[in-house]
Amino acid sequence: METKRDGKKKQTTVITYGTFDLMHEGHIRLLERAKQLGDFLIVGVTSDTYDRQRGKLNVRQSLTERIENVRRTGLADLIIVEEYEGQKVEDILRYNVDIFVIGSDWKGKFDYLSNYCQVVYLERTKGISSTQKRGIVRLGIIGPGRVARRFVQESRFVSGVSVEAVFHPVEAKAREFAQELELAWGGSEWQQFVESVDAVYVATPHHLHVEYALRSLEEGKHVLIEKPLALSRSDAERVFALARQHGLVAMEAIKTAFMPAFRKLIGIALSGTIGDIVYVDATFTKLIPEKGREFDPNLMGGAFTELASYVLLPIARLAGKRKWDAELRFLTKRGQSGVDVWTNVEVIVGSLVGFGKVGLRAKGEGHLVIGGTEGYIYVPAPWWKTSYFEIRREKPSDNRVVSDAFEGEGFRYEIAEFISAIQQGRKPVGLADDDSVWMSWIIERFLRGEGVKEVKS
Template sequence: MSRLNGARATAERTGARVNVAILGAGRIARHMADTLNLMAADPRYARLVAPYAVAARDKERAAAFAAEYHIPVSYGSYAELLADPDVDLVYIATPHSLHAKQAIACMRAGKNVLVEKSFTANAAQAEPVLAVARETGMLCAEAIWTRYMPSRAIIDELVAGGEIGEVRSISANLCYPVSGKARMTDPALAGGALLDVGVYPLNFIDMVMGGHGETAVSRIVTSMTPYEPTGVDAQNSTTLYYADGTMAVSTSSMMVASDRDGAVWGTDGYLLCRNINNVEGVDVYGADHALRRHVEVPAQLTGYEYEVAAAANAILDGRIECAEMPHADTLRIMRLMDRLRGEWGLRYPFE
């Protein structure tokens, strides 16, 4: 059992910090390592989290990673990481298809987990992961950074404030030319645009809609272009029709670059959000298309710090989920992506 499962007051009194370990040593793991170092040097986070360990399937690779990012401990196997009693939180930075098995192993070993998006490959994998969180009392959170960023609260407040009237339509896209990466095209790794980049516009829409349940979506029209020769989705487009009359369009691709914009259209005006993957600013327009104002997004370390801080605070408070991305929201998005792939006839070999 982690030494930080007690109340926050106890941890703060003893000066304990949440020791974070990184499982995996790829590109996204490097972003997290950089984030943890910046947090450790920042007065806002220095007493909350500490970069502690990294594990990879190769001992030399793990050691080189640890040396580069000044991480105290490195392991050449995931099993060694799970056996370390000083690990409090494991950030899982491996391909989608491995998340479920690894998250369950971590929690059963008494480790809290922050699981990189897409949380799992499908809802059938996500459900037992969340069940183990309830069984063990370990924190289990999805690391989709846009859910934790200050930009989310900014957009929520603008929508709730009524400045653009009643929201009736939403559009969001995210496209990067990343088809050259093996994990993106391999169906055995749950490759394709949807789980890697498409999850962001779907989450953008879901956040604007206030996390309505699946029943709020009355109809879906969706299609994709397969990537040859593996058959995963190279690019896709989905229109969601909500029971209240709102229509939302999500587009993603791993073949091209896009403007990455998110738009929220209302009866009295609209919002333009620059880069839904890391909102840089929000422009508020009136119905006459005149710019009313520009809302800046606060400066950040890397953007990952918000999800790490949320997870650490949840651990100290003895919670098994983060309020910013509760288990119900994770499951809703996983089920939606399952439904889209069902419409496309896209199944992974392990399903």
């Protein structure tokens, strides 16, 4: 704990909190504005342990370094360490705080503190330059939809990234999204967009993923592409080839692949813990009205294009290089618009059989089972948000539960891996390029009708 308190009677005490990793102008401006609200400013710096507990990822500096970041600003009268959830109330009471201050991207989250002091949400600093944000990846979004909105909200839990801009061909849509989520720029001018960012998240309808990924790579931008990365093998290969040519990171945004518990699950399954893997059974279904993008054939809607990446993921990870010898069979039912409303896929790779079930108008138990010769792994619904799983054997007394962190919607894990890969100049870990190409190939086979049997209404 560090203090500049001089013993004089305080008037208005202000408190704020943050990680303050890679201190930049945005942090400093927030502290300056917080300081202006009172006479005595207390700054809480989150501990390494608490950051992990609350799901803050990719923090690059130690607690000591981050405290020093705050001290060097000369703005804090008292620096404390935030070590656990619920500490804010205790700190407010302990230090007789009058005003709690936090950035507006947390608006509404801390309203409960108004029972103890005034709560002020300060507008986020927009448009900070790359030189002001050294070590920070400036990320732009293509496609201001539902998924992108959740993505931006979760990005605040990842250190080393700042979502700065959004692009959409319809100017008004981009500007509305930028205003709502307090981004520095929103518009339809492509060149202005790409010049304001270092990396791009492609969250358009499926049929536009490859077009925008290639355009972004040609501009020298790293790309995170929402699943499915592509609707054909050749298109997926083009994306990764161009990324390699320019020395850039290209990654498919399947959040499950990067979640700690799922990565642990794959490692345990491959280690021989349940013997030889015999089958994989994965289901992902949801019930939504038969309208909108998901059911539009012009936007390549349908249950399989929408959800197959998830159920194919564990099969790809466990089959390894053998997956390219797969024999495929599909059973599908189409809805009123002509796209599939549910589809079952059977993937046979040597002695391994994978079963994947997806649906938009049919509901099933959303679990994952990996069967082996000496036991099986069971992941309860919703398995694609894996936080724990069970290793089950013939004798119940030999069963055990394995768990790991899962916070929010899970987007933070894919964001953290993408940003780390950029910063470290390496390939992403958790999902190989070859896996994404293979899944695109299977989607292509389905769309071509190869091995597809339709169930009539």
